[in-house]
Amino acid sequence: xxxxxxxxxxxxxxxxxxxxxxxxxxxxxxxxxxxxxxxxxxxxxxxxxxxxxxxxxxxxxxxxxxxxxxxxxxxxxxxxxxxxxxxxxxxxxxxxxxxxxxxxxxxxxxxxxxxxxxxxxxxxxxxxxxxxxxxxxxxxxxxxxxxxxxxxxxxxxxxxxxxxxxxxxxxxxxxxxxxxxxxxxxxxxxxxxxxxxxxxxxxxxxxxxxxxxxxxxxxxxxxxxxxxxxxxxxxxxxxxxxxxxxxxxxxxxxxxxxxxxxxxxxxxxxxxxxxxxxxxxxxxxxxxxxxxxxxxxxxxxxxx
Amino acid sequence: xxxxxxxxxxxxxxxxxxxxxxxxxxxxxxxxxxxxxxxxxxxxxxxxxxxxxxxxxxxxxxxxxxxxxxxxxxxxxxxxxxxxxxxxxxxxxxxxxxxxxxxxxxxxxxxxxxxxxxxxxxxxxxxxxxxxxxxxxxxxxxxxxxxxxxxxxxxxxxxxxxxxxxxxxxxxxxxxxxxxxxxxxxxxxxxxxxxxxxxxxxxxxxxxxxxxxxxxxxxxxxxxxxxxxxxxxxxxxxxxxxxxxxxxxxxxxxxxxxxxxxxxxxxxxxxxxxxxxxxxxxxxxxxxxxxxxxxxxxxxxxxx
Numbered sequence: 001x002x003x004x005x006x007x008x009x010x011x012x013x014x015x016x017x018x019x020x021x022x023x024x025x026x027x028x029x030x031x032x033x034x035x036x037x038x039x040x041x042x043x044x045x046x047x048x049x050x051x052x053x054x055x056x057x058x059x060x061x062x063x064x065x066x067x068x069x070x071x072x073x074x075x076x077x078x079x080x081x082x083x084x085x086x087x088x089x090x091x092x093x094x095x096x097x098x099x100x101x102x103x104x105x106x107x108x109x110x111x112x113x114x115x116x117x118x119x120x121x122x123x124x125x126x127x128x129x130x131x132x133x134x135x136x137x138x139x140x141x142x143x144x145x146x147x148x149x150x151x152x153x154x155x156x157x158x159x160x161x162x163x164x165x166x167x168x169x170x171x172x173x174x175x176x177x178x179x180x181x182x183x184x185x186x187x188x189x190x191x192x193x194x195x196x197x198x199x200x201x202x203x204x205x206x207x208x209x210x211x212x213x214x215x216x217x218x219x220x221x222x223x224x225x226x227x228x229x230x231x232x233x234x235x236x237x238x239x240x241x242x243x244x245x246x247x248x249x250x251x252x253x254x255x256x257x258x259x260x261x262x263x264x265x266x267x268x269x270x271x272x273x274x275x276x277x278x279x280x281x282x283x284x285x286x287x288x289x290x291x292x293x294x295x296x297x298x299x300x301x302x303x304x
Numbered sequence: 305x306x307x308x309x310x311x312x313x314x315x316x317x318x319x320x321x322x323x324x325x326x327x328x329x330x331x332x333x334x335x336x337x338x339x340x341x342x343x344x345x346x347x348x349x350x351x352x353x354x355x356x357x358x359x360x361x362x363x364x365x366x367x368x369x370x371x372x373x374x375x376x377x378x379x380x381x382x383x384x385x386x387x388x389x390x391x392x393x394x395x396x397x398x399x400x401x402x403x404x405x406x407x408x409x410x411x412x413x414x415x416x417x418x419x420x421x422x423x424x425x426x427x428x429x430x431x432x433x434x435x436x437x438x439x440x441x442x443x444x445x446x447x448x449x450x451x452x453x454x455x456x457x458x459x460x461x462x463x464x465x466x467x468x469x470x471x472x473x474x475x476x477x478x479x480x481x482x483x484x485x486x487x488x489x490x491x492x493x494x495x496x497x498x499x500x501x502x503x504x505x506x507x508x509x510x511x512x513x514x515x516x517x518x519x520x521x522x523x524x525x526x527x528x529x530x531x532x533x534x535x536x537x538x539x540x541x542x543x544x545x546x547x548x549x550x551x552x553x554x555x556x557x558x559x560x561x562x563x564x565x566x567x568x569x570x571x572x573x574x575x576x577x578x579x580x581x582x583x584x585x586x587x588x589x590x591x592x593x594x595x596x597x598x599x600x601x602x603x604x605x606x607x608x
Contacts (some may be wrong), residue, residue, distance in 0.1 A: 014384055015377075017351045039377045040344050047321045065380040065410050069373075073319075076369040094409065101405050105398065106369050147456055235424045 001029050001056040003205050003303040005228065008044035010269030010295045012234055013066040017164065019297060020044055021066035022270060024230070025055075026151050026207060029135050034058040035149060035209050041070030042077050048298065053081055059135065060091035061211060062121075062146035063098070065261075072102050079110045090128060090135075092121050092145045114214060121145035124222055127153075138222050140213035144212045148210040150223050158198040158293045169193065208261075211270050213246060215253035220260035229263040230295055232270040237284050251281045255288035269295035276286040305333050305436075307509050307607040309456065309532065314573030314599045316538055317370040321407060323601060325370035326574060328534070329359075330511060332437050338362040339453060339513050345374030346381050346504045348378055350601065361432060363439065364395035366425070367402070376406050390417040394439075396425050396449045425449035428526055428580035432485045436460075441453055442526050445518035446551040452514040454503060454527050462502040463605035472496065509607045512565075515574055518548060519557035524564035533608045534599055535565040536574035538562050541588050559592035573599035 004027045011022030023037025025045070032054050034041070045052050052074060060068050068091070078087065089095065096116045097107035103110065119127055119137050122145075130134040131154070138148035160178045164170070174184050184192040208223035210216075211232035243250045249257075251268070258266035266289050271278050271288060278294055285292035295301075308331045313324030325342025329385065330351070336358050338345070349356050356378060364372050372395070382391065400420045407414065423431055423441050426449075432439040435458070440535075442452035464482045468474070478488050488496040512527040515536035527533060538552035547554045553561075555572070564572035570593050575582050584597055589596035599605075 014381060015347045015350060019346065020347075040347065041373070043319045043324075043344065045319065046319060063409065065377050069377045069380075070343070073369050073373045076373075077318060098405075098409055101402075105367065105402055 003028050003207070005303070006048055006050070006298050006300040007206055007250045007269070007295045007297050008041055008268075009038045010271075010297055011038075011066075012270045012272055013064070014273040015039075016273060021070075022061075022211060023070060024209065024295075025050055028151065028153070031056045031130075031133075033135075033151070034235075036061055036067045037069075037071035038066050039069045039075060042074040042293060044297075052078055053083055055087070057088040057090060059119075059128075059149050059209075060089065060095065061140070061148060061209070062092060062142055062144050063095060064144065064212070067212075068095075071212070075102070075110070078112065079107060083112040086115045088115050088117060088128075090119050092119050092147065119147050121147040125235070126141045132156075136207065136222070138210065138219050139216075140210060140219060141216050142214070145213060145224070146247075148208060148213065148219060148223075149161075150206060150208045150226065152206040153204040155204055156201050158194075159201045160198050164197040166295065179205060184242075192266050207303055208263075209221070210257065212248055214247055215249050215257065217257075217260060220257040223261045223263070225262050228267065228301055229262045229265070230267050230269065231257055232233060233268040233281055234270050234272050234286065236275070236281055249286035252288055255285040255292065258285075258289040258292070264291065265301075266292040267295040267301060269291060305432055307332050307511070308604050308605070309511055309534070310354070310604040311571075311573070311599045311601050312345055313342045314575075314601055315342075315370075316576055317368070318577040319343075320577060325374075326365075326496045326515060328336060328599075329354055329376060332455065332457070335360045335434075335437075335456070336506045337439075340371045340515070341373075341375040341378060342370050344374045345358050346378040346551055349378075356382055357387055359391070361392040361394060363423075363432075363453050363513075364393065364399065365444070365452060365513070366396060366448050367399060367445055368448065371397075378412070379406070379414070379418060381409060381596055382416065383411060387416040390419045392419050392421065392432075394421045394423050396423050396451065423451050425451040426493050433458075440526070442512065442514065442523050443520075444514060444523060445520050446518070450516060450551075452512060452517065452523060452527075454510060454530065456510040457508040459508055460584045462498075462506050463505045464502050468496075469503040472501070474501070476538065482505070486544075509535065511607055512567075518551055518563065521561075521564060524561040527565045527567070529566050531568045532566060532571065532605055533569070534560050534571050534573065535561055535587055536594040537572040537589065538578070539578050540585055555588035556592055559589040559596060560579065562596070563588075567593075568595065569605075570596040571599040571605060 006025045008023035011019035022036040023041040024035040046272040059140045136150040140146040208226045231254035233251045233254045235243040237252040312327035312330045315323035327341040327345040328339040330337040438452040444450040482502045512530045535558035537558045539547040541556040
């Protein structure tokens with residue numbers, strides 16, 4: 001069951017000839033979720049072979065232009081492409097008002113519904129879920145109300161060990177009980193603990209997106225054990241005053257969050273345009289959290 | 305004195321992996337004027353080596369997203385870049401309201417003034433001028449109020465023929481009179497007609513931008529003798545019904561406008577995404593107006 005993150009853009013606010021502002025696509029079981037939507041995101045989707053019509057929902061962390069100015073042209077294009085099903089948008093207020101005035105001035109004839117769901121950026125709660133996935137809001141500390149997002153796979157159904165089925169000659173009814181996590185009572189009255197016949201095919205996987213934000217130990221707590229963590233690193237370790245003042249993080253702060261969260265892997269981005277070569281920033285993170293890499297535009301990260 | 309047009313984008317509304325929506329830069333005597341601002345225009349400017357801080361004014365033909373969604377991120381970036389001088393924007397209503405809500409939601413701390421000047425799309429008049437340039441609005445026929453723009457160089461100052469200065473031993477005062485276009489009276493009373501000593505260094509040059517629009521003979525009249533004409537050609541000659549219904553033009557219609565206007569050269573763009581290869585569209589134009597070329601993204605056209 002696929003669980004990947006494709007980086008469409010990871011630059012900070014000031015544009016460069018090549019890099020695009022924040023946008024990512026989470027592909028969970030072939031359902032695509034857009035996370036932030038910087039300018040040019042619709043073109044970036046097409047470049048990566050992702051049909052914008054296949055987006056299941058959009059999650060916007062905060063209402064700074066470099067995280068959402070690409071959403072409005074994308075919606076206009078979905079209209080031209082004849083989208084009929086609603087587009088679900090999860091974003092902080094006042095996104096509803098902003099969508100309303102776009103409707104008034106630009107989208108009078110949109111053939112589908114744009115459904116805004118308010119993300120309360122002070123609340124840590126499930127904001128989206130389906131049978132196999134839940135998305136949590138993670139309160140962050142930026143200059144405007146901002147939430148990160150945790151994509152967490154739900155507990156997968158138990159598998160029943162084929163050999164045990166034969167060994168204990170289990171009936172269909174007993175297999176169903178075992179899959180439900182119940183213990184099995186055999187004909188001779190012996191009780192098999194569920195763990196004897198059933199097992200978890202794999203641990204539930206998770207991805208966390210934390211941008212933009214000051215260092216937050218609280219956020220680290222809320223993404224405990226995350227498999228893949230994206231954390232902004234706008235500044236190098238020696239510019240913590242800049243980071244603090246602008247509501248951003250340094251390399252060392254991002255690495256400490258990964259360490260505190262017990263993350264398996266950290267990817268970083270949203271570098272200030274002052275850094276021409278990002279590799280020194282990666283190296284700074286690695287002094288604290290070894291398994292750190294660049295969230296390179298165009299790269300796809302698989303959550304195993 | 306430079307007079308060039310650089311194509312930043314010339315695709316129609318639906319994005320492709322490579323092509324950008326409508327945007328151009330007119331460079332007149334090293335003053336840069338942005339004409340339309342489709343998504344990604346700020347990045348396109350940087351790619352072409354044009355510093356967005358050097359934009360003298362912006363002209364928006366109409367309020368469809370593929371002609372203006374790049375303006376708002378551009379303004380946000382100019383704020384980050386510390387622009388202090390006002391940005392003059394010439395666009396149809398309700399651009400003023402649209403700029404106001406961007407101010408409210410995105411630009412609370414913009415360090416410069418954004419000055420909107422309403423372009424009345426039913427009026428053919430000078431909307432901008434300085435010592436050497438005037439910009440005229442050209443009413444167009446599209447689905448929403450739309451104006452084209454004519455950039456016309458003012459009559460250059462007369463030059464006085466050096467040999468005549470020697471031959472007639474003209475005084476500074478007489479040279480100044482000649483430059484003003486006056487006849488010269490010599491000491492012996494002979495009157496030299498102005499044309500005998502002064503000449504126009506070159507004919508005033510002009511560039512016209514006509515997009516988006518249905519075929520309009522009226523627009524052709526208003527750009528009579530234009531040196532370089534950009535005209536939209538969203539559809540091929542055999543799809544005139546589509547063109548008519550959608551407020552666009554075919555290749556033959558664009559070529560007829562160039563012919564009627566007595567244009568020296570025609571460049572075309574804004575092709576529907578259905579055309580993978582635009583060259584057949586150029587060929588269709590050439591059957592009516594020989595001197596037709598593609599307004600290729602990234603290309604700069606010089607008005608001699």
